[in-house]
Amino acid sequence: MKRSPQNRTQAKPLISRRSASIFDALNPSLTNLESLALQKAWRIIEPKLRSLSTDILMDLYSEHYEIMEKFRDDSGKLCNYELINYATWLLRLYGSIINNKVDPIKTKKLLEPLIEKLKKYSMDVDCVKLQLEGIKNFLFAELRNALSPTS
Incomplete structure (x- = not known):
């Protein structure tokens, strides 16, 4: 049975109306x-997580000050x-997903506490995506530095 073009246009908005959730944003792409x-280089990064988080704080959050503003108390x-x-x-979330080759169902369990924390700070999906993209870029830059022949 052929669907009329009118039926297809009515169904399309239902699909496009689905908004991205924080879970979708946190599921690393x-x-x-x-x-x-x-996975192969995580052992180089893992001992530096604390200092990397401070570097990310200085670089990413100083560039995107609006994110840092969400971390103010009353x-x-x-x-x-x-x-x-x-x-x-x-960073540890990335490490868990990388080391354990976590599937989407397990990832959701890993993310539940973080999603609760994000709600506390009123983080929206775009804000989370921006942070994760920045962290991913930061991790790859760190790997390039660690694995370069001049270091």
Whole structure:
């Protein structure tokens, strides 16, 4: 049975209306090659997670100040400890997904505590995507530095 063009146009908005969730944003979009490279090199990155989170804080959040503004307490004071721990948590999330080759169902279980924390800071999907893309780029830059023949 052929569907009329009118029926197809009515169904299309239902599909396009689906908004991205924070889970969709947090599910890292790494290619197979990127995943393999990170699995092989994660041992180089893992000991530096704390210092990397501070570097990410300085680079990414100073460039995108609006994200850092979300980490203020009720009195307006910046929660530096929370901010650094949040970046560390995102790095460890990447590490868990990379090392364990986690499927989407397991990833959702890993992400549930982080999603709760994001709600506390009123993070929207675009904000999370921006952070994860920045962290991914930062990780690959760190790998290039660690694996370059001049270092």
